[in-house]
Amino acid sequence: MRNIRFLVVIYLICQNTLFAQNNPFYNQWEPSPKEGAFQMEDYIVWGGSVIKGEDGLYYMFASRWPKHLGMSAWVTNSEIVLAVADKPEGPFSFKKVVLPARGKQYWDGMMTHNPNIHYHDGKYILFYIGLNYEFDQPEKVGATRELYEEAWNHKRIGVAVADSPFGPWKRMDAPILQPRPGKWDGAIISNPAPVIHEDGSVLLIYKSAPVPYPARNQNRTMNFGVATASHYWGPYERKGEDNQIKLLPISSDVEDPYIWYDGSKYHMLAKCMNEAITGESGAGFLASSEDGLVWKTSENPIAYSRNITFSNGEKVNLPKLERPQVLIQNGQPSHVYFACRNPEGQIFNMVRPLRRNQ
Structure with missing residues (x-):
């Protein structure tokens, strides 16, 4: 029995370690x-x-x-x-x-x-x-x-x-891009999230909305699109089905993406504007992609919460926590x-x- 318990503990530790490697944000925050x-x-x-x-x-x-x-x-x-x-x-x-x-x-x-x-x-x-x-x-x-x-x-x-x-x-x-009236990105081209590859080519995620103001007062949908270029100066060409990324298994109102490439996969840290992905409105999620077009979240995609612990021990729920920008070292x-x-x-x-x- 002791051996079984020991093996279960080891298994759980390994699973938690593996998940931390796959999701470097979940429960990994310092004050x-x-x-x-x-x-x-x-x-x-x-x-x-x-x-x-x-x-x-x-x-x-x-x-x-x-x-x-x-x-x-x-x-x-x-x-x-x-x-x-x-x-x-x-x-x-x-x-x-x-x-x-x-x-x-x-x-x-x-x-x-x-x-x-x-x-x-x-x-x-x-x-x-x-x-x-x-x-x-x-x-x-x-x-x-x-x-x-x-x-x-x-x-x-x-x-x-x-x-x-x-x-x-x-x-x-x-x-680098202009809106396409009548399309999902008909209003703006905003919030760039690029990866510059070793050869100078770029994969870029951007945010847009279907309609400009004043119509936006009735339709506040936001989604991500993707474009590529052989050099960061451009020209940039939209990619993907309807030039939108696919976010699986849940598609929802999202914004503020940051992406990076680890040599084999793209990774995205972004904010969900409701509770659909993380269970907390305004919290962040992690997704990954093989090609930058189809993005998948894990079973637990939670990356960060609006509940913050500061260095003096104070715990605060922030009404706004936006624009996550990652430092890769x-x-x-x-x-x-x-x-x-x-x-x-x-x-x-x-x-x-x-x-x-x-």
Whole structure:
């Protein structure tokens, strides 16, 4: 009997170890620094994509906009900035604006947002969303809903390239894809999640919606599509059945994907906007794919919860935990950076370290 019990215990340990290897996020979170990874006193800081430089420093590309304008001003006033730290947990220190507003003559001339940074063949490659609009950039609180909706409808994905995290950054003259009116991605092209392969080719997951504002007020569906390119400059071509990814076994409203490639499979960390995949609205799930087109979740796809433990022992349920951006080190996820809002209404960038035995 003792031998049987011993074997059962060993079996369970092996199963848990195997599951942890397949899902490096489930129950693998270390406490998060209470002060967050990157904050600025007069700005709302949103998201944050981090890369380790050749100098050993950690470079974060994040979105910011004036705090006094409020949360919704991201769509009109956001700009992408650079912050630096000597360790992945931070704290990160602001260094410069890397993609500022550059004028209405450009497709991304009035706003840049949601950066995703990569390094390939001596170049830093920054994927982001940008947009343009005809009105003046708001400077006071209380921009009308119409301004928000007009700007939101113009979201597109661009690519910028530099030899250094500090720039100068060369931007594209046009977005990499345009919406297709009447299709599932008829409204916007947003939230880039690319993998740059060793040969420079790209597999890109993007987010879209079927209809722009004002129709979006009645139809808020979001889904993922996929496109590929032989080089990160493009051109990009949509792939897959109806150019959408298949998410099996459950398809639901999802957003904020981050993907990486381990040499044999693609992996995706993303947020589900309801309880369908994880059982918790706004929590994260893990999926994998052989080809980037058909994605499958495991029997337990839960990656993260909105219930957070901070380094001081405080446990908090965050109303918002969005834009997961993964830092891959030695081929494995080591940290995930989030945009979050706490119960007191404070908005900041936070980091969630993973256990180092992964």
